[in-house]
Amino acid sequence: NAGVMQNPRHLVRRRGQEARLRCSPMKGHSHVYWYRQLPEEGLKFMVYLQKENIIDESGMPKERFSAEFPKEGPSILRIQQVVRGDSAAYFCASSPPMDNEQFFGPGTRLTVL
Amino acid sequence: QQQVKQSPQSLIVQKGGISIINCAYENTAFDYFPWYQQFPGKGPALLIAIRPDVSEKKEGRFTISFNKSAKQFSLHIMDSQPGDSATYFCAASNNAGNMLTFGGGTRLMVKP
Numbered sequence: 001n002a003g004v005m006q007n008p009r010h011l012v013r014r015r016g017q018e019a020r021l022r023c024s025p026m027k028g029h030s031h032v033y034w035y036r037q038l039p040e041e042g043l044k045f046m047v048y049l050q051k052e053n054i055i056d057e058s059g060m061p062k063e064r065f066s067a068e069f070p071k072e073g074p075s076i077l078r079i080q081q082v083v084r085g086d087s088a089a090y091f092c093a094s095s096p097p098m099d100n101e102q103f104f105g106p107g108t109r110l111t112v113l
Numbered sequence: 114q115q116q117v118k119q120s121p122q123s124l125i126v127q128k129g130g131i132s133i134i135n136c137a138y139e140n141t142a143f144d145y146f147p148w149y150q151q152f153p154g155k156g157p158a159l160l161i162a163i164r165p166d167v168s169e170k171k172e173g174r175f176t177i178s179f180n181k182s183a184k185q186f187s188l189h190i191m192d193s194q195p196g197d198s199a200t201y202f203c204a205a206s207n208n209a210g211n212m213l214t215f216g217g218g219t220r221l222m223v224k225p
Contacts, residue, residue: 004156006156031211033211033212033213035213035215041217041218042119042202042215042216042217042218043157043202043213043215044215045212045213045214048211048212055211056211056212058212059212091156091157093213095211100145100147100162100206100208100211101147101159101162102147102159102213103159104149104156104157104158104159105156106155106156107155107156
């Protein structure tokens with residue numbers, strides 16, 4: 001049973017470009033969460049999705065950030081017009097229905113030049 | 114009220130010693146308390162978790178102690194090994210929200 005998969009593992013963008021981060025949950029998991037980790041800091045919740053639904057986006061910045069989890073395919077975290085402050089590690093986690101346990105992917109390290 | 118405070122920020126322990134990391138929370142709605150281990154360049158890996166209906170849970174060399182009245186919980190690593198050197202995060206959530214609120218992390222170094 002493959003774990004949570006994220007790609008790309010590393011992403012470099014110039015200011016003003018778009019970043020797309022992908023996450024495939026573990027098999028049988030229908031809940032996906034995105035977290036951001038700044039250097040030397042803990043993880044901060046961004047958004048919680050189920051298939052075709054955003055359940056909680058209270059941690060998402062109001063502008064430039066969006067997330068989706070379509071019926072088919074991976075969950076996507078999209079950052080438009082990136083700025084240097086967006087440089088961070090972005091982690092996706094998944095969990096089965098009705099379960100608190102969250103399993104994390106290896107992360108995408110975004111660097112904005 | 115959503116904060117989880119973790120201490121110490123860093124910890125150095127001799128091989129074979131006990132590593133102790135503490136966390137405190139304020140939100141009484143939290144009812145699930147996991148600990149994660151993270152190596153550099155990797156994602157957090159779930160180590161052990163506890164719910165408030167028990168005061169202690171042990172898995173191998175890892176033990177969680179939970180004090181509901183004080184709203185504190187701690188991770189004890191017995192017989193610490195150099196391979197345990199990593200950053201440890203405590204977290205908390207409740208059934209309703211499911212999002213995890215993380216502590217700031219503890220960087221553990223176990224000296225041979």
